[in-house]
Amino acid sequence: xxxxxxxxxxxxMQEGKNYTIYCNYSTTSDRLYxxxxxxxxxxxSLFVLLSNGAVKQEGRLMASLDTKARLSTLHIxxxxxxxxxxxxxxxxxxxxxxxxxxxxxGTRLKVLA
Amino acid sequence: KAGVTQTPRYLIKTRxxxxxxxxxxxSGHRSVSWYQQTPGQGLQFLFEYFSETQRNKxxxxxxxxxxxxxNSRSEMNxxxxxxxxxxxxxxxxxxxGSRGYEQxxxxxxxxxxx
Numbered sequence: 321x322x323x324x325x326x327x328x329x330x331x332x333m334q335e336g337k338n339y340t341i342y343c344n345y346s347t348t349s350d351r352l353y354x355x356x357x358x359x360x361x362x363x364x365s366l367f368v369l370l371s372n373g374a375v376k377q378e379g380r381l382m383a384s385l386d387t388k389a390r391l392s393t394l395h396i397x398x399x400x401x402x403x404x405x406x407x408x409x410x411x412x413x414x415x416x417x418x419x420x421x422x423x424x425x426g427t428r429l430k431v432l433a
Numbered sequence: 434k435a436g437v438t439q440t441p442r443y444l445i446k447t448r449x450x451x452x453x454x455x456x457x458x459x460s461g462h463r464s465v466s467w468y469q470q471t472p473g474q475g476l477q478f479l480f481e482y483f484s485e486t487q488r489n490k491x492x493x494x495x496x497x498x499x500x501x502x503x504n505s506r507s508e509m510n511x512x513x514x515x516x517x518x519x520x521x522x523x524x525x526x527x528x529x530g531s532r533g534y535e536q537x538x539x540x541x542x543x544x545x546x547x
Binding site: 353355361362363364365368408410414418419420421422423424425426 | 464466468475476477478481483488489491523525527534535536537538539540541
């Protein structure tokens with residue numbers, strides 16, 4: 321059974337600092353997604369990672385995927401207050417083009433001004 | 434392009450009742466999935482439908498069921514509600530059967546069971 325672990329669960333950081341969120345998963349998969357959720361809101365897609373070594377960047381966020389280590393990272397560079405949210409990784413456990421996202425526990429990020 | 438819509442947005446029910454939630458996917462999307470989000474269990478996969486057929490199912494009791502219509506709209510039903518069913522129910526849609534397309538999530542239906 322596919323399991324996804326995410327750490328840390330909570331992250332409080334100062335503006336301008338860098339940090340990394342980690343997402344480990346238990347079985348082979350090459351489809352990993354990162355989402356953002358603001359309080360009381362739905363999930364917003366951030367990154368789609370579909371192959372070993374994939375790296376995607378958008379603004380101050382960069383995501384990477386290492387399928388051999390079963391690890392994805394979400395790196396935050398020079399954090400700003402607007403990045404405060406909960407971040408989820410999801411691994412697709414569906415086969416043959418079907419969908420079955422297994423989500424990590426989420427990382428609640430708070431950026432302090 | 435309109436996003437995923439869910440109705441109702443908020444719902445209060447009593448234990449033992451049943452409830453039906455509705456989801457309209459993005460136009461052209463034929464895959465619809467449902468997720469339950471609670472503070473204790475996080476985001477959990479319920480089921481996925483494609484062309485009116487359930488393709489994947491999560492580890493939920495049979496009280497949770499769903500269906501999809503020919504226009505790709507989907508409904509999920511929870512019978513004999515329990516307090517633990519209080520949650521945010523999210524619907525997501527995606528392109529047809531193509532590997533790797535991300536799912537787009539609706540605003541959710543917040544269900545409270547009293």
